[in-house]
Amino acid sequence: MRTKKKLKVLYVCPFAHYTGHFSWAAVHETEALARDGINVDLLTFCGVTDQIEVKVASMTVPQQAGCGGLAYHLANFFRKWGITIWLSMFIETVSTLTTAIRLKSRMGYDIIHLRDGEPFLFLPHLLSLGRRDFSWIISVTGSNLITLASHPSLFSVLKTSVRQFLYSIYIRTLTSNLWRPVYRQSLARNKFIFLAQNESVKQALESYADGVLSGRVLYLPLGVDEIGEVIPKEKARAYLDLPPNKPVFLSFGFLHEGKDMLCLFKALKDIPEAFLLHGGDQGFRQHLPNSTELIQRYNLLNRTIIKDYYIPEPEKPYYFFAADAVILSYTRQFLSTTSLLWQACRFEIPVIASDNGQLKELVSKYHIGLLFKAQNASSLRKAIIQFMNLKPAEIKAMQNNCLKFTNDFSVAGWASRCHQIYNKLLSSSL
Numbered sequence: 001m002r003t004k005k006k007l008k009v010l011y012v013c014p015f016a017h018y019t020g021h022f023s024w025a026a027v028h029e030t031e032a033l034a035r036d037g038i039n040v041d042l043l044t045f046c047g048v049t050d051q052i053e054v055k056v057a058s059m060t061v062p063q064q065a066g067c068g069g070l071a072y073h074l075a076n077f078f079r080k081w082g083i084t085i086w087l088s089m090f091i092e093t094v095s096t097l098t099t100a101i102r103l104k105s106r107m108g109y110d111i112i113h114l115r116d117g118e119p120f121l122f123l124p125h126l127l128s129l130g131r132r133d134f135s136w137i138i139s140v141t142g143s144n145l146i147t148l149a150s151h152p153s154l155f156s157v158l159k160t161s162v163r164q165f166l167y168s169i170y171i172r173t174l175t176s177n178l179w180r181p182v183y184r185q186s187l188a189r190n191k192f193i194f195l196a197q198n199e200s201v202k203q204a205l206e207s208y209a210d211g212v213l214s215g216r217v218l219y220l221p222l223g224v225d226e227i228g229e230v231i232p233k234e235k236a237r238a239y240l241d242l243p244p245n246k247p248v249f250l251s252f253g254f255l256h257e258g259k260d261m262l263c264l265f266k267a268l269k270d271i272p273e274a275f276l277l278h279g280g281d282q283g284f285r286q287h288l289p290n291s292t293e294l295i296q297r298y299n300l301l302n303r304t305i306i307k308d309y310y311i312p313e314p315e316k317p318y319y320f321f322a323a324d325a326v327i328l329s330y331t332r333q334f335l336s337t338t339s340l341l342w343q344a345c346r347f348e349i350p351v352i353a354s355d356n357g358q359l360k361e362l363v364s365k366y367h368i369g370l371l372f373k374a375q376n377a378s379s380l381r382k383a384i385i386q387f388m389n390l391k392p393a394e395i396k397a398m399q400n401n402c403l404k405f406t407n408d409f410s411v412a413g414w415a416s417r418c419h420q421i422y423n424k425l426l427s428s429s430l
Contacts, residue, residue, distance in 0.1 A: 006039040010109040014096035016044040019310040020254040021339045023049035031055040032415035045092040050312045071095035113137040122179040125186035134190040141336045142201030180209040193425050195220045197337035198358040223414025224342040236322035250323035251278040258334030266377035269298040276304045279311040279319045320347035328353040332374040345405040350398040366405045
């Protein structure tokens with residue numbers, strides 16, 4: 001009996017060396033795909049953050065023949081300044097995708113799986129114009145499209161900030177309908193499926209550029225894996241030098257444009273018994289107040305610990321197990337998937353979350369925490385006080401519901417669904 005050939009997938013993550021979700025996805029999603037029976041290799045620009053152990057065969061752009069070394073040095077040069085970080089990311093994306101296309105032809109991969117398609121969604125199409133019968137899976141957070149939908153006019157932005165004006169031009173260029181002919185030509189020659197992590201992003205993609213991607217967008221929620229060792233709260237707090245008996249609230253992760261730290265600090269200033277722990281770097285938000293400034297402004301110095309840098313994966317459990325709840329504070333316009341919700345549920349920690357799109361829907365459906373009105377410090381303050389007054393049995397119920405959430409959104413289930421989508425793409429006439 002003939003053995004069925006395994007699918008051969010090249011999983012591509014140009015930004016795995018940045019903080020945020022990229023590194024986690026590159027490590028854990030590839031491992032899950034391999035466990036599901038897929039022959040998967042990982043291609044990154046220059047490795048993964050903090051040299052996390054990758055369980056599949058991995059390659060970097062500088063290791064491959066061509067201009068990888070030059071691209072590496074150019075990207076490093078432009079990454080030094082906030083205003084040129086996007087040029088660095090463009091170089092990283094172009095060089096990683098051209099390497100992926102070369103490797104597909106040379107090594108016979110069935111599919112290129114790009115994690116993530118943004119911010120340069122047009123690039124896989126532009127680079128595929130000279131190709132035929134390439135198969136692409138592209139995950140999309142929707143951040144650019146959702147940002148554009150809520151962005152004010154260029155004139156009003158210019159009156160506020162030159163930096164924001166340049167950013168607005170950048171977003172409009174990336175999402176312009178001028179790219180539509182590129183999409184059409186590429187889609188006529190190759191197969192593409194786009195993976196949206198929630199329904200809002202799916203709708204934005206379906207309607208983008210007069211519907212040029214319509215019929216090629218599928219909803220695939222994130223997956224999360226199980227935790228290893230459970231760290232007792234006392235031990236976790238001692239490790240982080242936190243008070244043992246005060247209510248501790250965690251803010252965690254990369255501070256992107258959608259996170260609203262200002263609302264969080266305003267809410268906490270009038271709750272003297274609450275302690276804040278933040279772990280994660282500021283990212284590219286140089287034009288916004290940083291956490292140190294906000295601590296001083298709202299007189300929170302004696303009850304706040306800020307770790308304003310990337311938290312390595314082995315240290316992450318200490319932050320979650322030390323907390324009573326995770327605060328998910330986002331702007332009203334933010335409708336992308338909140339991966340931090342998955343991480344909170346992974347550690348069985350209840351959340352206090354802003355009422356944004358999918359976030360509101362999931363917190364309400366699974367009863368894993370409390371909601372407050374986005375960008376409303378008074379509403380958040382009430383939610384924090386309400387949480388502090390919950391009975392132990394009510395908190396325990398939320399923790400149990402977190403376990404149900406992770407069972408429903410397991411990374412194994414994500415990989416199985418992804419496997420089905422791969423087969424759909426290869427067997428379809430998209």
